[in-house]
Amino acid sequence: MARALWSGSLSFGLVNVPVQLFSAVRDLDYHFNQLHEKDKVPIEQRRFCSKEDAEVTWEEVAHAYDLDGKQVVISDEELGSVQPRKTRTIEIEAFVELDQVDPIYFDHPYFLAPAGDSEGTLRAYRLLVETMASQDRVALGRFVMRTKEYLVAVRAREGALALTTMLFHDEVRAAKDVPTGGKKPSPKQLDGAVAIIQELATDWDPEHYRDCYRERLRRVIDAKRKRKTIEVPTPEKEPSPVPDLMDALERTLERLRNGEDPRGEESDGNSRGNGSRRRSSGSDGSRKRAKSSR
Amino acid sequence: MPKSIWNGTVTFGMVNVPIKLYSATESKTVHFSEVHAKDGARIEHRRICPKEDREVPYKEIVKGYEVSAGKYVVLEKDEVKAAAGDRGKVIHLDEFVRAAEIDPVFYDRTYYVGSRDEADAFRLLREALRKTELAGIGRFTFHDREYLVALRAQDDVLILHTLRFHDEVVTADELELQPGARKPSKQEIEMAGQLIKSMTADFKPDDYEDTYRDAVLDLIKRKAKGEEIDLVAQEEPAHGDDLAAALEASLAGARS
Numbered sequence: 001m002a003r004a005l006w007s008g009s010l011s012f013g014l015v016n017v018p019v020q021l022f023s024a025v026r027d028l029d030y031h032f033n034q035l036h037e038k039d040k041v042p043i044e045q046r047r048f049c050s051k052e053d054a055e056v057t058w059e060e061v062a063h064a065y066d067l068d069g070k071q072v073v074i075s076d077e078e079l080g081s082v083q084p085r086k087t088r089t090i091e092i093e094a095f096v097e098l099d100q101v102d103p104i105y106f107d108h109p110y111f112l113a114p115a116g117d118s119e120g121t122l123r124a125y126r127l128l129v130e131t132m133a134s135q136d137r138v139a140l141g142r143f144v145m146r147t148k149e150y151l152v153a154v155r156a157r158e159g160a161l162a163l164t165t166m167l168f169h170d171e172v173r174a175a176k177d178v179p180t181g182g183k184k185p186s187p188k189q190l191d192g193a194v195a196i197i198q199e200l201a202t203d204w205d206p207e208h209y210r211d212c213y214r215e216r217l218r219r220v221i222d223a224k225r226k227r228k229t230i231e232v233p234t235p236e237k238e239p240s241p242v243p244d245l246m247d248a249l250e251r252t253l254e255r256l257r258n259g260e261d262p263r264g265e266e267s268d269g270n271s272r273g274n275g276s277r278r279r280s281s282g283s284d285g286s287r288k289r290a291k292s293s294r
Numbered sequence: 295m296p297k298s299i300w301n302g303t304v305t306f307g308m309v310n311v312p313i314k315l316y317s318a319t320e321s322k323t324v325h326f327s328e329v330h331a332k333d334g335a336r337i338e339h340r341r342i343c344p345k346e347d348r349e350v351p352y353k354e355i356v357k358g359y360e361v362s363a364g365k366y367v368v369l370e371k372d373e374v375k376a377a378a379g380d381r382g383k384v385i386h387l388d389e390f391v392r393a394a395e396i397d398p399v400f401y402d403r404t405y406y407v408g409s410r411d412e413a414d415a416f417r418l419l420r421e422a423l424r425k426t427e428l429a430g431i432g433r434f435t436f437h438d439r440e441y442l443v444a445l446r447a448q449d450d451v452l453i454l455h456t457l458r459f460h461d462e463v464v465t466a467d468e469l470e471l472q473p474g475a476r477k478p479s480k481q482e483i484e485m486a487g488q489l490i491k492s493m494t495a496d497f498k499p500d501d502y503e504d505t506y507r508d509a510v511l512d513l514i515k516r517k518a519k520g521e522e523i524d525l526v527a528q529e530e531p532a533h534g535d536d537l538a539a540a541l542e543a544s545l546a547g548a549r550s
Contacts, residue, residue, distance in 0.1 A: 171319055
């Protein structure tokens with residue numbers, strides 16, 4: 001298991017559970033270095049004073065904030081002075097129903113694991129997992145990691161405590177100005193759209209989706225290494241709006257009933273489809289569609 | 295009017311839905327810029343070729359993937375684009391899943407989806423997703439990178455979440471949790487349950503202010519006025535070992 005990013009205690013009423021924080025996501029991206037094209041030497045980023053035009057060491061750098069055009073320089077010690085005092089505690093302030101928290105508020109996911117193996121710690125940890133899982137509730141609290149205070153949600157996930165940092169309400173934009181015009185669909189149109197969506201419904205199974213971007217990037221790197229030519233695909237043309245909604249719905253339903261590709265394309269499922277489960281790809285035989293199980 | 299960041303088309307079956315995409319979130323974290331302590335001048339990050347010991351303009355820079363120590367495979371900008379695939383400005387919703395089944399751990403970034411041009415198809419898709427409580431799954435290409443996305447209805451808009459891939463998500467098994475030597479007692483579970491109930495409230499996002507952000511901004515204002523800043527220490531709470539006693543005391547506190 002990776003190194004803990006933070007350790008402290010989860011505080012719940014007067015109960016304190018010593019915990020360690022681990023990231024719940026891992027970075028599988030391919031990362032690139034900037035190289036000087038001519039000599040293929042990795043580029044170094046160096047700090048220069050814009051006034052003196054001379055290189056500056058990290059020790060000579062200060063942090064400044066632009067307050068209405070006035071530059072205010074803040075030292076690390078001064079910044080440290082405004083951090084809340086209890087920086088080693090995740091203080092649970094309230095519990096809320098899981099389905100009340102829109103996932104739009106969730107930011108980075110972590111796990112909390114018990115710190116140490118004392119009987120008391122393990123039991124208190126397990127008690128929290130079991131109680132929260134049975135009630136479908138999340139705990140809301142705050143904690144400080146590095147220099148920032150976070151609002152967090154703690155919930156049970158797979159028999160462990162999952163912690164997610166959350167956005168504050170003013171970091172979520174209002175949707176009210178997003179255009180949503182359009183005529184109310186007729187009952188017949190809505191029935192048609194619902195029928196198509198239900199026909200294409202399946203169970204959520206994250207393992208069925210591969211990161212095709214990562215795979216293609218790997219292939220590009222390998223091809224380049226072997227000095228093969230890399231072909232850049234032409235992007236698919238953006239389809240135009242359909243002139244007659246009802247006609248498009250009916251033709252789609254007909255294709256679905258005949259077991260044909262609902263988009264009316266020939267079976268090129270691997271390149272344009274979502275990967276593995278298109279009917280035309282023939283690889284979905286073992287999977288039940290959600291609609292048929294309801 | 296918010297500015298859209300992407301225009302494209304969502305399809306389900308043979309129905310094409312022209313859409314616009316908007317950022318749904320914005321970080322309000324206080325950011326500082328780097329300055330030279332001596333003269334307060336802005337710090338510039340310059341790209342230097344250490345071999346030639348000189349600044350290199352951006353157009354002389356290429357992307358290199360390190361295959362072994364100091365050995366790079368160089369990719370041209372076009373070649374990196376090849377990895378984006380051929381989907382262009384289309385998101386095909388080829389599958390639909392129950393939105394509630396997607397664990398939020400899979401959600402990465404969130405965008406609002408609004409209508410464009412022929413807006414009737416947009417409204418139809420939104421109402422059908424709302425009625426079925428399903429989310430459409432598709433692939434979305436943005437800045438030469440392809441993402442897996444879930445599209446769900448919320449109020450009058452559609453919400454698009456980019457999704458993490460399963461191998462990017464850590465499972466609880468990987469934590470290798472030790473099973474507790476003794477199960478929590480029935481009494482402890484009951485008390486913890488009561489304590490959680492007594493602390494349960496409705497989720498009101500507005501109740502939670504970013505007090506740290508406020509404190510940092512306040513610090514900046516005080517400093518700007520030339521105030522002396524007090525530097526304080528931090529403390530750690532003690533934790534007791536008697537779980538039942540702590541639960542009982544908490545419950546007593548919650549009742550009073």
